[in-house]
Amino acid sequence: MRAARLHEYTDEMDDALTIEDVDRPSATDPNHVVVEIEGAGWCQTDNHAIEGMWEERMGQTLPMTLGHENAGTVAETGDDVTLVSEGDTVVCHPAMTCGICRACRLGQDMHCENLAFPGLSTDGGFAEYLLTNERAVIPLPEGVDPKEIAPHADAGITAYHAVKKAVGELNPGEPAVVVGVGGLGHIGLQALRAMSAAEITAIDVKDEALTLATDLGAHHTVNSRTEDVAERLDALTDGAGVQQVIDFVGADETLDYAPNVLAGGGDHHVVGYGGHIHEPAQALVDGDFAYRGTLVGTYPELQELLSLVARGEVSLRTSRYALEDINDVAAKLEHGEIEGRAVIVP
Missing domain, CATH: 3.40.50.720 (NAD(P)-binding Rossmann-like Domain)
Incomplete structure (x- = not known):
């Protein structure tokens, strides 16, 4: 599959990421979900990740695929997954949490002791497919376009x-x-x-x-x-x-x-x-x-936000870009030239 990869930290956004072919992820764990990405929001945090601001906190290993605002269609599920099935459209909470540590028991998703964060600690959604888990996916109501909803996965929440x-x-x-x-x-x-x-x-x-x-x-x-x-x-x-x-x-x-x-x-x-x-x-x-x-938000809060979206109380101003345009998006955001949210469509 194609993916936009970061090979080294840099302050130059014009050519920070490289489009290359990598192996498609598969559901190797019973709770894994593989999502075919239809929309991945570009965030200021992606610019900061390119600059290396998240290296120490997230323990990053380069090269890696960025992209933490992800939505699309379920392509594969692990054997224990019951919440979604292949063909369902979903938006992904940015954190893959364990569900059993004290923070998870308290509902503090972003403080999970075993947290994985696609796009910051594992490969993210600036690619054709994303590996996440069942605790991260929220099924979308019929008629909701994943390309439009993707930025809510981080910016919105x-x-x-x-x-x-x-x-x-x-x-x-x-x-x-x-x-x-x-x-x-x-x-x-x-x-x-x-x-x-x-x-x-x-x-x-x-x-x-x-x-x-x-x-x-x-x-x-x-x-x-x-x-x-x-x-x-x-x-x-x-x-x-x-x-x-x-x-x-x-x-x-x-x-x-x-x-x-x-x-x-x-x-x-x-x-x-x-x-x-x-x-x-x-x-x-x-x-x-x-x-x-403010560190992102919880899974229930993403559900609550989607309720406001469904009622027409919150809408997004978005513009769409091909995967090949990803460095242009990074540079535009760095210079304040993008209104609303940019969405990468692989």
Whole structure:
């Protein structure tokens, strides 16, 4: 089968991956599921993986196939698999979990002691076929296109996971902020609108992203390139501050918002990453606020997100690319030239 392989870490996205022929995976374990990939979302994490940011954490061995937002048709199952059969369409939770460790028993999928993560620790879905397991696959309702749903496997579930935590701290009418209305942020904004009665302000550096935010239900928008974010939020909240910030950018500049915009007891949810938190401990104590990390989400949360999708509450803005165009996609995303989510169609 054809697969896009990473042979060495690099900061140059234009030729980072090589299309080559590799052996098709097979169901060698009773709980294995082999999925014929119809759509695989490209994520900023893939760019970070190319740069080597996940090497130490995931124990990567190169060469490997990237791609962790995967959906398609079941091609083969292990002997013990009962949830799906050959021919079923599925979306894949990005983590292959064991189901028996303490984290799994607690429903904390991303902290499974025996976790495998296709596209980051094992071969992923930028290929014609993917090897995963029964605990990772979610059958799709009839009529749902795997090519359209694939980015929800990571981008969607990650945005939903952060929003779900924020919503638990929001009362109706209280102010919440979405930072970055891009591939994840446009999903998160819709989820926040569907799951809360918060007063939503969207922040971005691009006017077209802010127009999209308004279309998706934001009550206010701020262009952080031309406006002072803290001053604008202070005016919008009459000096009371924001209850929840959901940061889909995670740059130094956006991570600095927290002490200047949050109300006492508020939270700054860090979804995007790459920047650094520079606040002194006293700032957190005086403001009684918290930074909260976001690591993907759980299998049930992906099911919940798909329910919002089925009800028309959350939709994706996607563009499709052939496997041969994969390096162009990497370069475009690196330069901020992709609106919404890019989907690779092998």
